[in-house]
Amino acid sequence: MAGPPKKRQKRDDIKQEGQMPQKKFYRQRAHANPFSDHDLKYPASPAAMDWSQHYPAFAATVPAGVPNDDPIATPDHDKQNHLQPISKQVQVADIGCGFGGLLFALAPKMPETLILGLEIRTSVTEFVQEKAKALRVQHASTGLYQNVSCIRANTMKFLPNFFVKGQLSKIFLCFPDPHFKARKHKARIVSTTLNSEYAFVMKPGGKVYTITDVEDLHVWMAEHFAAHPSFERVGEEELEGDECVGTMRTETEEGKKVERNSGTKYVVVFRRLEDPPWP
Amino acid sequence: MRRGDATELPRDDQVGDEERPKKKQKTAPQVKPANIIKLAVSPNQQHAVAVTDDKHVRVFSLFDGNLVELSQRCMPKRPCAIQVLPENTTIICGDKFGDVYSLPLLPETATEVDTEPGAAKDTAPEADTGKPAFKPSATNLTVHTQRNRKALEAQMQQKAFSAKKEALQFEHKLLLGHVSMLTDVAYATRKVDGRERGYILTADRDEHIRISRGPPQSHVIEGYCLGHKEFVSKLCLVPGMNLLISGGGENELYVWEWPSCTLKRTIPLYDAMLSMQVPGSKESYRAYSKDGVQIPSGSGKNLAISGLWTVPCQVAGDKKETVLMVAVERMPGLYIMPTNWLPLTSGEELGLTLLDLEYPPLDVACTADSVIVSLDAREEGQARVRAYQLRHAEGQKQVWRVECTRDEEFEKKLQCANTRSVADTGVGAKALDDLLYGVANLRKRRGWGDSGKAGDDELEGGAGMEDAPED
Numbered sequence: 174m175a176g177p178p179k180k181r182q183k184r185d186d187i188k189q190e191g192q193m194p195q196k197k198f199y200r201q202r203a204h205a206n207p208f209s210d211h212d213l214k215y216p217a218s219p220a221a222m223d224w225s226q227h228y229p230a231f232a233a234t235v236p237a238g239v240p241n242d243d244p245i246a247t248p249d250h251d252k253q254n255h256l257q258p259i260s261k262q263v264q265v266a267d268i269g270c271g272f273g274g275l276l277f278a279l280a281p282k283m284p285e286t287l288i289l290g291l292e293i294r295t296s297v298t299e300f301v302q303e304k305a306k307a308l309r310v311q312h313a314s315t316g317l318y319q320n321v322s323c324i325r326a327n328t329m330k331f332l333p334n335f336f337v338k339g340q341l342s343k344i345f346l347c348f349p350d351p352h353f354k355a356r357k358h359k360a361r362i363v364s365t366t367l368n369s370e371y372a373f374v375m376k377p378g379g380k381v382y383t384i385t386d387v388e389d390l391h392v393w394m395a396e397h398f399a400a401h402p403s404f405e406r407v408g409e410e411e412l413e414g415d416e417c418v419g420t421m422r423t424e425t426e427e428g429k430k431v432e433r434n435s436g437t438k439y440v441v442v443f444r445r446l447e448d449p450p451w452p
Numbered sequence: 453m454r455r456g457d458a459t460e461l462p463r464d465d466q467v468g469d470e471e472r473p474k475k476k477q478k479t480a481p482q483v484k485p486a487n488i489i490k491l492a493v494s495p496n497q498q499h500a501v502a503v504t505d506d507k508h509v510r511v512f513s514l515f516d517g518n519l520v521e522l523s524q525r526c527m528p529k530r531p532c533a534i535q536v537l538p539e540n541t542t543i544i545c546g547d548k549f550g551d552v553y554s555l556p557l558l559p560e561t562a563t564e565v566d567t568e569p570g571a572a573k574d575t576a577p578e579a580d581t582g583k584p585a586f587k588p589s590a591t592n593l594t595v596h597t598q599r600n601r602k603a604l605e606a607q608m609q610q611k612a613f614s615a616k617k618e619a620l621q622f623e624h625k626l627l628l629g630h631v632s633m634l635t636d637v638a639y640a641t642r643k644v645d646g647r648e649r650g651y652i653l654t655a656d657r658d659e660h661i662r663i664s665r666g667p668p669q670s671h672v673i674e675g676y677c678l679g680h681k682e683f684v685s686k687l688c689l690v691p692g693m694n695l696l697i698s699g700g701g702e703n704e705l706y707v708w709e710w711p712s713c714t715l716k717r718t719i720p721l722y723d724a725m726l727s728m729q730v731p732g733s734k735e736s737y738r739a740y741s742k743d744g745v746q747i748p749s750g751s752g753k754n755l756a757i758s759g760l761w762t763v764p765c766q767v768a769g770d771k772k773e774t775v776l777m778v779a780v781e782r783m784p785g786l787y788i789m790p791t792n793w794l795p796l797t798s799g800e801e802l803g804l805t806l807l808d809l810e811y812p813p814l815d816v817a818c819t820a821d822s823v824i825v826s827l828d829a830r831e832e833g834q835a836r837v838r839a840y841q842l843r844h845a846e847g848q849k850q851v852w853r854v855e856c857t858r859d860e861e862f863e864k865k866l867q868c869a870n871t872r873s874v875a876d877t878g879v880g881a882k883a884l885d886d887l888l889y890g891v892a893n894l895r896k897r898r899g900w901g902d903s904g905k906a907g908d909d910e911l912e913g914g915a916g917m918e919d920a921p922e923d
Contacts, residue, residue: 203597207631210896217659218678329631330658333676353603359549359631365671366551366629369664373673402671448672451649451665 191310196272199300204350205293207329207360215331222335225257228287230319233258263287263336266374267345268328269362271426273301273321275347277308278424280321282416290323291335298325329367336374343417344371344381346394348427351387363394365401372403375445380407384421384440386431391439404443412442487887491815492543494536499557501543503531505887509545511557523559525622533637537650542667544652546637550630552654554667559622627670632656635700635894638687639666642694642711653696653710655684657894661698663710675713679706683894688760690791691774697794699757701895705778707794716795719802721755721778721787756781756892762791763818765842765854775842775854777807777816777823781891784809786816786825788854790844803852807840814888822862828888830881832873837866 184198205211216222225232265283267275270290279288292298301323308318326335349362358364363383371381381404383394398404412418422428422438431438486504493500493514500512500519507530512519529547536543536557546552638653650666651674661677661684664670682701689696689710696710703722708715759779764772776794778787788805811827811834818824823840839862843855863870 202599204599217681218676333660333662334678338673338675351600353600364629366626367631369628369671369673372671449669451644451647452669 191307193307194300194303196300199272199296201294201296205327207293207327211293211327213325213327213331215326215334217334219333219335219337219340221256223256224259224263224287227289227322227324228259228261228319230316231259231261231287233260261285261287262340263289264341265289265343265345266291266328266336266341267347269293269346269349270301270323271297271348273304273323274424274426274429275345275421276301276321276323277304277318278420279417281317282420284317284320286320288321289335290321291326291328292323293325293327295325298323329362332370332374338373339376341375342379344375344379345417345421346381346383347421347425348385348431349383349390351385351390353389358393361390361393363397365397368398368401368404372401372445377445377447379445380417381443381445382417382421382440383442384425384428384438386427386436386438388437388439391441395441398441398443403446403448405446407442407444412440415442418442489887490531490534492534492536494540494557495538496540498540499536501534501536501557503534503545505530507531509534509543509555511543525555525559525620527553528620532634535637535639537639537666538641544627544637544639546634546654548633550632550634550656552627552629552634552637552652552670554625554627556623625667627652627667628654628662628664628673630654630656630660630662632658632660633894635683635685636687638689638696640689640696640710641666651710653687653689655687655698655700657683657896659684659700661687661696661708663713677706677708677710677713677715679715682754683896685891685894686757686760688762688776690762690776690794693791693795695791695794697760697776699760699778701754701756701892703755705757705760719789719804721780721804754895755783756895758889758891759813759816761816761818763816763823763842764821765790765844766821767844773844775844779813779816781889782812784812786813788842788856790852790854793852805852805854805856807856809838810834819862822859824862824866830884835863835870837863837869839863839866 181198184194264286265279265288267273267279267288267290270276270292273290276288276290290298290301292301305318305321305323308321312318324335328335346362350360352358352360375381381398383391383398385391385394395406399406407415418440422440423432428438486506486508488502489505490503491500492502498514499522500514502510502512504510507527508524509527509531510524511522513522527545527547529549529551531545532548533546534543535545541557543555543557544552545555634654634656636655640651640653641648642651643649652664652666652670654660654662654664656662659678659680659682661680663674663676665672665674677696677698680698680700680702684698684700686699687696688698694709694711695716696708697705698708699705703720705719705721706715707717707719757778758781759777761777762774763777765775767773774791776787776789776791778789780787786807786809788807789802793802809825809827811829814826814828816823816825821841823842825838825840827834827836827838829836839859840856841859843857845853845855
C-alpha cells in the first residue's frame with residue numbers, strides 16, 4: 174500500500190479535471206532504497222519507451238499503433254513498431270524531482286524543450302503527473318506545460334533504459350538524500366562510477382546542476398564530479414548568468430524550505446566534456 | 453595444499469577459464485576452509501587466479517604441474533567474475549556489489565600484503581581517505597527529514613568518529629561500477645584502424661549489458677546491449693567474430709553484435725529442449741521433473757542459464773572450429789551448437805545438440821582438442837570430471853549435429869580427481885546446492901503486492917511508512 178488507503182480514497186474523491194492535486198494526499202516517506210527491486214516499470218530500452226503518452230502535444234501526427242493504457246511502454250521490443258513517435262526528445266531531466274517545483278518553474282521558460290522529472294516514490298510521482306495534467310488544462314489557451322512530465326523510476330539503475338547516448342543537455346540533481354552514514358554512501362546519487370552513466374546520457378557541453386543544503390554532501394558531489402574525467406566544473410561567473418541556477422535556488426520545494434529556515438544553499442555545476450580519443 | 457582442494461584442479465596446465473566451483477568441501481567445524489568459487493588462468497598459462505568465498509583473490513604460479521600460492525588479497529566484496537587481461541599482468545575483478553577493479557597480477561609486495569598495512573597506496577578514486585577530525589555532516593540549519601535527523605544525531609553522539617572504511621592495502625583501481633548486482637564481466641578486444649582497442653563488458657541482474665572502454669579509459673561507456681527481459685547471468689564472446697552471447701533468466705540466448713550494440717538474433721532453448729530426442733530415450737527435461745529439483749517459483753518454463761563456453765571442435769580433417777556450450781542450471785546436460793551458425797539471420801532455425809550427462813555440469817574447460825566437464829556427482833565412485841572430444845561432421849543430413857565422444861585417454865589423466873575419496877564432512881545437500889546453484893535466485897519476484905509497496909522499503913526494516921512529512 175502506498176500510504177494509508179484513506180488517503181488514496183480521498184485523493185480520488187476530489188479529483189476533478191483541471192483541478193490541482195493537493196499535496197497532503199500524496200505525501201510519502203522521503204527515503205527509498207535504491208538497491209531494492211521495487212515494483213518498477215521501465216522500458217527494455219529507450220526505443221521501447223512510449224513518450225507520446227507523456228507529451229501528447231508533441232506526438233508526431235502520423236496515426237500509428239494501438240493506444241496503450243499503460244503510461245510506460247511494456248518492456249517488449251516486439252512492440253516498438255506500434256509506438257507513436259514524438260517530434261522531440263526529452264532533453265532535460267530532473268532526477269529526484271520530488272513534488273516537481275523545479276519542473277513547473279522551468280517548463281514555461283523553455284516551452285519547446287521536453288522536460289522530464291524522475292522520481293522513485295509512487296505517490297509523489299502521481300502528484301506531479303496530476304499537477305502536470307491540471308496545469309495543461311488550465312493553460313490550454315497558451316499551450317504551456319505540455320512539455321513537462323514525470324515518471325517513476327530508479328535512475329541509479331535504469332537511466333540507460335530511458336535515454337540514449339548523448340540525449341540530455343541538462344540534468345538536475347536537487348537536494349538529493351544526503352545519506353549521512355558512511356555505510357550508505359554508495360546509495361548517494363553521485364559517485365564516480367555512477368557519473369559515467371550521467372556522462373553517457375549527456376551530450377558534450379551539457380550540464381549537470383547540483384544543489385544541496387548539506388555541506389558535506391556538496392563537497393562529496395563536487396569532489397566526485399571533479400574526479401571524473403568526463404566533467405569539468407563550471408566557473409562562478411557562468412553560474413551567475415545561468416537562468417537555471419537561479420530557478421533551481423528559488424523554485425525547488427526544498428529550496429523554499431531552506432529559504433524559510435535561512436539555511437545555506439550550495440550550488441555546483443559541471444559540464445560534460447567530449448570523450449577522449451582512443452589511446 | 454592448505455585447503456585440501458587443490459587435487460581437484462587438473463594437474464596439467466590445462467586448467468579451464470573460469471568458475472570451477474569446488475564440489476565437496478571438507479569442513480571441520482572450527483576451521484572452515486574457503487570454497488573456490490571462480491577460477492581463471494592467465495592467457496600465457498603461467499598463473500591461475502582463484503576466488504574463494506572468503507572474498508580473497510589468490511594467485512598461483514603454474515609451473516611443472518604444481519600450484520604454488522603467490523599471493524592472496526582480500527577484496528571489499530565477494531568477487532563474482534575474474535579474468536586476466538591478454539597482457540598477462542592485470543586482473544580484472546567484478547564484485548556482486550557492482551564494482552569492477554583492476555589489480556596487478558603479481559602485487560609488488562606480494563608476501564607482505566597482509567602483514568604490512570599502509571604500505572600500498574590507494575588508487576581508487578572513490579576511496580575515502582578518512583576525515584581528519586569529526587565534523588557533523590550538516591548544521592542545524594539543514595532541512596531534515598526525521599530519519600536524516602536521527603542519523604545526524606547518532607553521528608554527533610559518536611564522539612570518536614573514525615573513518616570505518618579501511619582502504620585496501622594493495623594496489624588496485626576502481627574501473628567502473630553498476631548500482632545493480634553485477635553478474636558477469638568479459639574483456640573484449642577488436643582492431644580499429646590497425647590498433648587494438650580493449651573493452652570491458654559487464655552484465656547485471658537488472659537486464660543490462662554495458663560496454664565500457666578498457667583501461668585506462670574505463671570511465672567511458674560506449675553503449676548498452678538492451679533487450680533482456682530477465683536477469684543476465686552469463687556473457688560469452690565468440691572468438692574471431694564481434695559476437696557476444698548472453699543468457700540469463702530467459703528461455704533463449706541473445707546474440708549481439710557488441711561493437712554496435714545490436715541484437716542479431718535470439719536462440720530459443722526451451723522449445724529445442726522439449727523437441728529434442730535424447731539418445732537413450734531419456735527425456736531431456738527430466739531435470740525438471742526429478743525429485744528434489746525445484747522449479748523456479750511460478751515460472752516452470754523459465755530456465756536459468758548457468759554457463760556459456762566456447763570450445764574447440766574438430767571438423768573434417770585437421771580443420772577446427774568453435775562451438776558454443778550452454779549449461780542450464782541443474783539440468784544434466786549441455787547444449788552444443790557450432791558458432792559459425794550464429795551470424796545466420798533470425799528465423800533460420802539453429803540446430804542444437806544435447807550432450808547428455810549423468811549429473812548437472814558445473815564448469816567446462818578445454819585444451820587444444822579436449823573438453824573437460826566437471827559434474828555435480830556427490831557420491832563416492834561417480835566420475836566428477838569427464839573429458840570429451842567434439843566433432844562436427846559436415847555434409848550430413850543434420851548439419852548442425854556435433855558428435856561428442858568420451859576422451860578415455862584424457863580421462864586417465866584426470867583419474868585422481870575421479871577416484872580420490874572425499875571424506876564425508878556432513879555438509880548438507882542444501883548447503884551444497886546453495887553453493888553451486890545460485891543463478892535461479894537472481895530472478896525478481898515481480899507482481900506481488902500492489903504498485904505502491906516498494907518505493908518505501910528501507911533495507912533495515914521499513915518501519916514508519918509516513919514518518920517524515922516533507923514540509
